[in-house]
Amino acid sequence: MKKSIDTVWHHATVTRVRREQMNAHRSVVLWFTGLSGSGKSTLAHAVEECLYGHGCRTFVLDGDNIRHGLCADLGFSLEDRSENIRRIGEVSKLLVEAGVIVLTAFISPYRQDRERTRNLFLHDDFIEIFCDAPLEVCEQRDVKGLYARARAGEVKEFTGISSPYEIPINPDLTINTGSLPLDECVEQVLAVLRVRGIIPNQ
Template sequence: MTKSIVWHHSTITKADRQRLNQHKSCVLWFTGLSGSGKSTLANEIDRRLYHLGIRSYILDGDNVRHGLSKDLGFGKKDRIENIRRIGEVAKLFVDSGQIVSTAFISPFRKDRDQIRKLFPAGEFIEIYVNCPLNICEKRDPKGLYHKARRGEIREFTGIDSPYEIPANPELMIETNKYSINKAAEMVIDYLRKKEFIQ
């Protein structure tokens, strides 16, 4: 960053926006294997927050790849940059007073830890969407595991590229054991317990 670039502080602060919204803001960072249920769970939570009058938004991996990160591939370097961009965008959403959900594999622990550092303590909520690889492969909603097994996709997480399990996530949800309704309740209950929402 050059010395000529200076952060411009807004007259209206994050705290002001939170008071207007009547709820706190944070990022729900859903991480897990492809097919584990990250996007499904994020969408169900977003639906529930909407009906509770909570201002929220979802940053989904595939959707972001259509615009913000359409210039990136899927090698390790590009994945790291993709996650960095998402973290910065999520930070802006949190600053705007919203609860933002991010549904990304985000396979590397170091990258997730770097994103956590962008936020004040408590505002980054890492949710490990835990599902065994064999079940994710059976689900395979986009046919990606099939392509990876045939060698059509290289460096695919869980097949020929590692997924690093979160060391201390705020929540761990086993989507092979819980229904989508129960899983969503667990997240909403956490938000209530931590007083992000009433």
């Protein structure tokens, strides 16, 4: 994407470091990825609820919600999916600068898109979390009936059925969301945040 030569980055006096000091925690992106129905949104919101309860500044970027506004103009072609993730990455970067713990819940099926997003951040600012649930479990959980429609050919380019999902090769955390109770999944995420010094030990 070509950038205008007339735009100059404005450096704020209220910096990320100052915001983090006020918040008493670091900012970071928790990038939940996995098949539709793997538990990304459920886990992201459960983690946020826990963090919020401990006074952390958080925000969840959820796939469906984003497509109601910021990405309402995008479809589900390869190009549009890639642009969808690019926009989310840029929004996440702004929120990290604002001192927020950002939780994103997107299928983000392609490794190239996830890696491009990771490269927007410093090493410790991006935590890729693979929500590992078998396809059959995801289909059983499908309250929207999307898998059934995809298998009937009514939904084109549906990840896991007619479009690929590229499993993360070396995610920061893999959680068996197909069988583990939600509270155990939440604790695994919080444990990583404590170990990395994102949040204090509580």
